Amino acid sequence: MEFNVELAWNILPSLLKGAGITLALIPPTMVLGMIISIPITMARLSSNRVLAGAAWSFTTFFRGAPALILLYMVYNGLATLSIVRDTFLWNIFSSAYTCAVIGLTLNHAGFLTEVLRGAIQAVPQGLLEAGYSLGLSRTKVFITITMPVGLRLGLSAYKNEVILFTKGTAAVGAITVIDLLRVANETVSKSFDPLTPLVMAAALYWLIVQFILFCFNNAERKLAFHT
Numbered sequence: 001m002e003f004n005v006e007l008a009w010n011i012l013p014s015l016l017k018g019a020g021i022t023l024a025l026i027p028p029t030m031v032l033g034m035i036i037s038i039p040i041t042m043a044r045l046s047s048n049r050v051l052a053g054a055a056w057s058f059t060t061f062f063r064g065a066p067a068l069i070l071l072y073m074v075y076n077g078l079a080t081l082s083i084v085r086d087t088f089l090w091n092i093f094s095s096a097y098t099c100a101v102i103g104l105t106l107n108h109a110g111f112l113t114e115v116l117r118g119a120i121q122a123v124p125q126g127l128l129e130a131g132y133s134l135g136l137s138r139t140k141v142f143i144t145i146t147m148p149v150g151l152r153l154g155l156s157a158y159k160n161e162v163i164l165f166t167k168g169t170a171a172v173g174a175i176t177v178i179d180l181l182r183v184a185n186e187t188v189s190k191s192f193d194p195l196t197p198l199v200m201a202a203a204l205y206w207l208i209v210q211f212i213l214f215c216f217n218n219a220e221r222k223l224a225f226h227t
Contacts, residue, residue: 004196011187011197018183019204021097025169025179026212028101030162033108040109041116055113062110068171071103075175100172108165115161119154120146152223159216163209170205180204 043055062070075096078084084093092098123146131141173182184201188194 001193001195003199004191004193007187007191007193007196008200011183011200014183014187015180015197015200015204018178018180018201019208021178022166022169022180022205023208025097025100025104025172025177026162026166029104029108029165032101032105033112036105036109037112037116040113041120044113044117045120059110059113062106063114065107067104067107067165067168068174070107071100071171071175074103074106075099096172096176099175100169100177103175104165104169104172107168108161111161111165112158115154115157116150118157119150122153123149155216155220155223159213159220162216163212166209166212167205 040055040058043051044059046052046055074093078093078099079090084090127145127149128141131145132138136144169179170181172179173185180201184197187197191197
């Protein structure tokens with residue numbers, strides 16, 4: 001079996017279309033994951049045992065559950081509930097793309113919560129004491145010192161998590177989302193060539209990851225310049 005250049009060229013438009021779907025999953029997952037993880041992080045750091053325990057349970061479950069199982073639970077499992085089928089929620093969960101975003105977001109939020117928690121706890125105590133000495137309230141210290149510094153400290157870990165969940169988007173084909181890997185697999189079944197489509201898909205995934213790395217590395221350099 002050899003790499004078929006002619007087949008690779010012919011399937012490139014379809015693969016690029018699938019890559020577009022893969023890319024379209026990343027921004028909403030990042031934004032929603034951040035929105036969900038911030039309050040859960042606050043609960044995780046809370047002295048209230050009930051809040052901290054609930055946040056711990058969330059992160060433990062969604063970090064431990066495979067992304068593929070979460071996708072099946074959202075797309076196939078929730079669709080069987082009458083509260084979903086017989087209400088406006090069906091308009092949301094009837095879309096495979098929306099279910100993919102929800103499943104990936106829950107998985108991403110579980111990891112991101114731990115990234116934020118570790119970053120916030122790594123903020124030097126001296127910076128916080130300096131803020132208090134200036135008469136800033138705990139809320140102002142958190143907004144102006146803890147969060148900005150914590151986000152900077154956690155950027156590298158966040159970069160790694162984004163790369164991991166980007167690779168994890170390959171699982172969405174299992175719930176009928178026509179992403180990059182699903183296009184490649186369909187081409188394999190039609191062409192009986194298992195090498196060329198998968199090599200092309202791997203190359204496009206590599207390019208996507210390199211683009212993400214470029215963006216994060218550029219951000220890290222700029223932040224390092226101003227610190």
